[in-house]
């Protein structure tokens with residue numbers, strides 16, 4: 001598993017405002033989208049392209065375009081939905097699949113309540129979006145869904161991760177080629193499975209408490 005921490009001053013600046021308990025939901029939502037655009041720049045570094053011939057006003061030349069089959073973006077509901085718009089702005093030709101997952105706050109085990117993915121993901125580049133990688137249970141389960149459908153090229157883009165969660169995902173997906181791009185790796189998890197210092201419950205801060 002490859003982990004890339006996108007430590008850029010703009011990302012750290014926006015993350016600081018995102019973490020602040022006084023940041024209201026509308027600002028939080030806007031920041032998640034902006035951070036996604038910055039993280040997508042790193043996360044899509046390996047996106048597959050193919051040559052294309054074009055003619056500029058001056059001369060013919062060869063450029064590139066996003067290759068077929070089109071990439072698949074998979075936000076993990078709810079909180080991953082906040083990252084979707086920022087990602088499709090950069091990759092407008094991509095298709096979007098959905099996974100709904102909720103972590104049991106007692107056991108910290110994820111359950112899947114919704115799944116809308118193509119059956120065959122062989123040859124598809126997949127980009128999984130979830131702002132928080134805490135214990136890693138949700139992300140491991142989400143990536144396993146994709147691997148079971150034949151995906152071989154999976155990149156997860158997260159805003160924050162805990163070191164324990166990164167280790168757990170690596171162990172759970174051993175032997176598979178998976179990349180993770182993350183805005184920051186925080187100190188640890190607390191006794192409730194929350195990232196410290198973190199930003200609290202990302203879904204609640206985006207959309208309010210269910």
Ligand code: PRP
Nearest residue numbers: 078079102103133134135136137138203
């Ligand atoms: C949050 C977050 C991740 C998960 C991370 O979602 O968006 O999906 O927790 O925790 P883990 O790494 O320990 O599995 P949550 O289950 O709270 O659902 P929500 O997005 O609907 O708020």
Ligand code: URA
Nearest residue numbers: 134194195200201202
């Ligand atoms: N889910 C969140 O939204 N935040 C955390 O810190 C951990 C899990």
